[in-house]
Amino acid sequence: MAKEAKETKKSEKPSGKQKPAVIIVGADKGGVGKTTVARTMLDYFAGKNVLTRAFDTESPRGTLKRFHPRVTEVVDLTQVADQMKVLDTLHSSEVKVSIIDVRAGLLSRTLKDMTDIGFFDAVKNGEFKFALFHVLGPSVASLNEIDEMLPYTENAEYYVVKNHINDTNFFEWDQETYNRYFKRARRQANEINVPKLNEMAYEQVEVSGVPFAMFGQNKTAKNQRADYSLVLRGYVRTWEKAIHEQYDDAGMMEWATDGAQSS
Amino acid sequence: MLGKSLAILVVSPRERSGTTLIARLFAEFFRLSGDAPLLFDTDTLKPKFSKYFPEAQVVNLDKTKGQMGLFDTLPLRAHEPKIVDVTSRAFPTFFTLMRDIDFVAEARSNNVEPVIVYIPHYDAEDFERGFKIREHFGCEFMLAENAFLGVAPQTLHSVNSYWALKAHPVHMMIPLLDPMSMNLLEDERVSMAEFLKASAPGSAPPAAGEKTQLPLAYLSLDARSKIRNWLKPSLREVQRVVQLVQARLNTPVSEPQSF
Numbered sequence: 001m002a003k004e005a006k007e008t009k010k011s012e013k014p015s016g017k018q019k020p021a022v023i024i025v026g027a028d029k030g031g032v033g034k035t036t037v038a039r040t041m042l043d044y045f046a047g048k049n050v051l052t053r054a055f056d057t058e059s060p061r062g063t064l065k066r067f068h069p070r071v072t073e074v075v076d077l078t079q080v081a082d083q084m085k086v087l088d089t090l091h092s093s094e095v096k097v098s099i100i101d102v103r104a105g106l107l108s109r110t111l112k113d114m115t116d117i118g119f120f121d122a123v124k125n126g127e128f129k130f131a132l133f134h135v136l137g138p139s140v141a142s143l144n145e146i147d148e149m150l151p152y153t154e155n156a157e158y159y160v161v162k163n164h165i166n167d168t169n170f171f172e173w174d175q176e177t178y179n180r181y182f183k184r185a186r187r188q189a190n191e192i193n194v195p196k197l198n199e200m201a202y203e204q205v206e207v208s209g210v211p212f213a214m215f216g217q218n219k220t221a222k223n224q225r226a227d228y229s230l231v232l233r234g235y236v237r238t239w240e241k242a243i244h245e246q247y248d249d250a251g252m253m254e255w256a257t258d259g260a261q262s263s
Numbered sequence: 264m265l266g267k268s269l270a271i272l273v274v275s276p277r278e279r280s281g282t283t284l285i286a287r288l289f290a291e292f293f294r295l296s297g298d299a300p301l302l303f304d305t306d307t308l309k310p311k312f313s314k315y316f317p318e319a320q321v322v323n324l325d326k327t328k329g330q331m332g333l334f335d336t337l338p339l340r341a342h343e344p345k346i347v348d349v350t351s352r353a354f355p356t357f358f359t360l361m362r363d364i365d366f367v368a369e370a371r372s373n374n375v376e377p378v379i380v381y382i383p384h385y386d387a388e389d390f391e392r393g394f395k396i397r398e399h400f401g402c403e404f405m406l407a408e409n410a411f412l413g414v415a416p417q418t419l420h421s422v423n424s425y426w427a428l429k430a431h432p433v434h435m436m437i438p439l440l441d442p443m444s445m446n447l448l449e450d451e452r453v454s455m456a457e458f459l460k461a462s463a464p465g466s467a468p469p470a471a472g473e474k475t476q477l478p479l480a481y482l483s484l485d486a487r488s489k490i491r492n493w494l495k496p497s498l499r500e501v502q503r504v505v506q507l508v509q510a511r512l513n514t515p516v517s518e519p520q521s522f
Contacts, residue, residue, distance in 0.1 A: 145460045198327055199327075201327075229335050230331075230334055230338065231330045231335055231360070231364055232331070233364065234365060234366075236365075237363075237365075238364075
């Protein structure tokens with residue numbers, strides 16, 4: 001269904017004005033790699049020269065902000081002031097793509113709060129575009145989250161993200177469980193598979209403190225030539241390329257920039 | 264202006280192709296030319312290359328650290344040639360990594376040119392694979408035929424990649440050495456350079472009771488002659504192809520040695 005919606009969108013006349021796009025990356029479980037996913041998304045849009053801003057809800061520390069300091073703001077979405085900072089500026093900001101990295105365990109709460117303030121009504125009315133990147137963990141509890149998310153995805157793009165941090169297989173070995181959860185989600189969800197990144201490469205990126213893309217390009221935070229391992233850079237580049245190709249296949253670029261004036 | 268240095272990658276998709284022998288020839292050639300090549304042995308199960316050259320680094324390409332030990336070093340130290348003996352077991356990993364890390368571009372940015380020395384068996388699959396590797400990486404490539412592997416069967420003559428590689432401008436042929444002599448030459452204590460020196464006409468035989476590490480010194484004149492008559496043309500062949508590659512790269516050509 002997600003594919004049909006995309007095809008319908010493609011056939012619609014462009015409005016001539018780019019609708020703000022909001023992408024939420026979240027999980028109701030910690031440690032599944034949602035900030036990693038958000039980072040690859042920022043690299044993706046940067047690589048396409050699409051201005052993007054990000055909100056890191058890991059207040060006060062902000063892992064996302066550590067790697068993408070210039071485009072990321074740390075917010076507390078349980079506070080009205082920060083809710084206004086994010087949502088009230090969607091139309092006014094020149095940056096039309098906003099990525100919200102929702103704190104681990106707060107996805108459902110955040111979506112509920114956004115419902116209460118009328119965000120999903122605005123999505124339904126066509127004021128904003130909304131996409132949910134739901135990062136799953138390997139356990140059965142994570143699979144149950146899919147059912148909880150479906151009501152919020154009615155007028156949205158829904159992506160189920162399988163992040164293979166530990167070579168997890170997401171119950172694909174159990175065909176019945178797979179059929180019960182994923183086949184159902186498949187009717188309304190795209191699947192993004194984040195392959196496992198070489199552990200040493202991941203660690204070195206963490207130590208460097210730069211975005212994945214900059215590490216792959218052998219650049220420091222000051223955009224100068226770095227001295228990272230050629231092998232580890234290659235692993236990061238190949239890994240991120242595999243993810244970005246899936247974003248391309250899912251039509252993320254077209255979805256996010258639909259209605260923008262061509263340069 | 265300093266020229267490019269070469270990273271010689273001696274590979275074969277199959278075992279018992281003469282990979283280590285040919286890697287040895289390249290190593291000995293560079294040493295005889297006055298260079299101090301960096302040497303790498305990728306066979307951690309049954310290392311052979313590093314037995315001949317104890318200074319060679321043994322790298323395990325199944326581990327990230329081993330991969331870094333090899334590929335992070337190869338593009339560096341542009342004034343030193345490098346030689347890698349790629350075991351057939353490591354062949355798939357080696358080229359996957361080489362592709363994924365864009366090794367050729369990185370090496371070239373550091374004035375190092377990778378040279379793939381490809382040793383096929385005489386079957387279509389090996390020539391197809393070699394052709395794809397040559398086309399994909401676009402770096403210097405050398406077809407190395409080893410007479411020990413026989414001659415191309417008639418069936419190979421209808422394979423396009425066979426003719427494509429045979430027509431490749433840089434092409435070497437290692438002659439056949441009889442099995443007994445090859446067995447002696449493969450002794451881990453044998454240094455080809457020392458053998459050439461010790462077996463040169465007019466060189467003094469070891470004195471009675473004199474200790475020597477070179478077992479070949481005790482060979483008959485006939486045996487020494489056979490090995491010498493193989494070794495000299497083989498080293499000349501290596502010299503020829505190295506100079507050809509250097510000329511193609513417009514880089515200073517090694518001084519010719521009289522082998």
